[in-house]
Amino acid sequence: MTSQNDIIKALEADLVQASNEHAIAQVKSKYLGNNSFISEQLRLLPGLAPEEKAQKGKELNILKNQIEHAITEAREQLLSSQQFPIKDISLPGQRFKQPYGHMHPASRVLQETYKIFSDLGFAVVDSGEIETDWYNFEALNMPETHPAREMQDTFYIKNNGKLDVLPRTHTSGMQVRFMEANKPPFKIIVPGRVFRNEDEDVTHIWAFHQIEGLVVGEGVSMAQLKGTLLHVVQGILGPEADIRFRPSYFPYTEPSVELDCRYKGQWLELGGAGMINPVVLQNGGIDPEKYTGFAFGWGAERIAAIKYGLDDLRELWRPRFEFLEQFV
Ligand code: PHE
Secondary structure, three states: OOOHHHHHHHHHHHHHHOOOHHHHHHHHHHHHOOOOHHHHHHHHHHHOOHHHHHHHHHHHHHHHHHHHHHHHHHHHHHHHHHHOOOOOOOOOOOOOOOOOOOOOHHHHHHHHHHHHHHHOOOEEOOOOOEEEHHHHOHHHOOOOOOHHHHHOOOOOOEEOOEEOEEEOOOOOHHHHHHHHHOOOOEEEEEEEEEEOOOOOEOOEOOEEEEEEEEEEEOOOOHHHHHHHHHHHHHHHHOOOOEEEEEEEEEOOEEEEEEEEEEEOOEEEEEEEEEEEOHHHHHHOOOOOOOOEEEEEEEEHHHHHHHHHOOOOHHHHHOOOHHHHHHHO
């Protein structure tokens, strides 16, 4: 006669093979259905002697429970493997397809720039993008009729026919603001967005970022200005980079220079700089007899373009991921 153990073993083997609901139902009918061993045996029970009947009945019940239990378990396993498909962890790995985020090239250059200036003891100062006519122009020695205003193509906002506030054309508006609120000596940089009413081309965009620098103290010199700028430019572009000054004109610095940098054999214009005009120090409440200072302002996009070899500045602010993904 078939032993109970044999039946359980055969059942388990059948269940391993049963890979779907239907196959499990077939196994169930094989072991518990009308023609199953269990049903056959149960049908024989009434003909047995009372003691044997009790003994046999008990055994058959236990076996039936075991079979039912094994089938229920197989069913649950099938269900959970459908919900969580089993992965073959021995297969070779696949690169994660989702693109990772990364820093925008302009932001990366900004971060590096902040770090280099901070290491030199400069504080990074916040500022607003809307400026008054006074701080953007007048306080910087550019009265309303001054021709130097023409140097910057301003988006004017006229209030009652009078110039009042404007989207700042440069970060230099922070010079007098900061002088008014702080006593020298100080060394700061002011990064921020500025706006110019000009046609865009490969080297001009109407909204861009500048980094303004302002240093005021006793005996601050032009040599320090050049040394500072050289150190920072080399920090960003590497020791082979160089800078040069070309004579220029800004009403708020005297003398004024244009700052160029040489990188990979090419000279490129980066921004303007100079020794702070005594008139500006006075407007900021600082005694020009006692203190001197330097200021500079350069384009953040320009230095990013130089560093990454971009020939069109406009690409930086276009939402073109294929372009930006080069800078991972
Ligand atoms: N504000 C000037 C510009 O936007 C740059 C500059 C800053 C020049 C500070 C001198 C001193 O071009």
